Amino acid sequence: xxxxxxxxxxxxxxxxxxxxxxxxxxxxxxxxxxxxxxxxxxxxxxxxxxxxxxxxxxxxxxxxxxxxxxxxxxxxxxxxxxxxxxxxxxxxxxxxxxxxxxxxxxxxxxxxxxxxxxxxxxxxxxxxxxxxxxxxxxxxxxxxxxxxxxxxxxxxxxxxxxxxxxxxxxxxxxxxxxxxxxxxxxxxxxxxxxxxxx
Numbered sequence: 593x594x595x596x597x598x599x600x601x602x603x604x605x606x607x608x609x610x611x612x613x614x615x616x617x618x619x620x621x622x623x624x625x626x627x628x629x630x631x632x633x634x635x636x637x638x639x640x641x642x643x644x645x646x647x648x649x650x651x652x653x654x655x656x657x658x659x660x661x662x663x664x665x666x667x668x669x670x671x672x673x674x675x676x677x678x679x680x681x682x683x684x685x686x687x688x689x690x691x692x693x694x695x696x697x698x699x700x701x702x703x704x705x706x707x708x709x710x711x712x713x714x715x716x717x718x719x720x721x722x723x724x725x726x727x728x729x730x731x732x733x734x735x736x737x738x739x740x741x742x743x744x745x746x747x748x749x750x751x752x753x754x755x756x757x758x759x760x761x762x763x764x765x766x767x768x769x770x771x772x773x774x775x776x777x778x779x780x781x782x783x784x785x786x787x788x789x790x
Contacts, residue, residue: 593672593789594627595619595781596665600678600689601716604634607758608716610765611774612677615714615754618778619675623786626672631665633688638662640691647698659695666699666706672785673710674740675777676731677754680715683723685730693734700738710785711735711742712777714754716764724755741788745773746780753777 597616601608609632616628636658646654651667653659666674678689685693699705713731715724729752735742744752754774760767 593623593625593785594629594668594670595673595675595710595785596668596671597628597630597675597677598692599630599632599634600676600686600692601632602634602686602688604632607756607764608677608679608714611714611716611754611756611771612675614771615675615677615712615774615778618775619782622779622782626782626786627670629665631662633692636662638691638695640687641694641697647701651698651702653695653698662692662695663698666696671709672789673712673781674706674735675712675714675781677714677716678727678731679758680717680723680727683726685715685727689731693731696734696738704739706735706738706740708788709738709740710781710788711738711740712744712753712781714756714774714777716756716758718757718759720757722757725752728752728755741784743777743780743784745776747776749773749776
């Protein structure tokens with residue numbers, strides 16, 4: 593079984609990736625047998641969906657760009673869950689996140705390949721209440737369209753997902769509450785994925 597984390601920041605190795613790394617550590621702490629993989633979209637160059645319809649006929653995209661590498665990682669039979677992490681830009685997800693989600697339509701159109709995979713979301717905002725929950729819900733909507741099993745961060749925080757404050761005076765690591773929601777999300781995704789796919 594494997595959980596794939598997708599960091600949707602245009603900046604490699606920054607706060608969004610750090611939060612996702614902490615989440616994936618919690619996955620492995622909760623279920624040691626669970627493998628994890630982190631993909632940073634900053635490493636890839638691809639456009640949004642152009643609605644050409646090619647993937648309606650076959651599991652292939654007409655755009656020959658770096659998204660083909662992401663397809664390979666997500667079309668793994670061992671995939672049990674996906675955790676998407678995005679910065680909050682103007683109250684919503686990044687353009688990289690939106691492009692990623694839109695291009696994933698090919699998984700829906702070719703047998704609902706994400707069906708029953710566990711989905712979780714982390715949003716990183718510049719202020720404590722900077723649109724994190726709204727952003728998480730927007731990503732949840734895409735996951736629900738794939739017929740995924742969407743979870744929040746579980747108890748004891750138990751809200752929409754990981755909500756991180758990158759502008760904390762002590763840096764993202766100093767956001768104790770935010771880091772707790774991220775860790776709780778990893779644990780919740782891992783435990784449910786193990787129950788469904790174990």
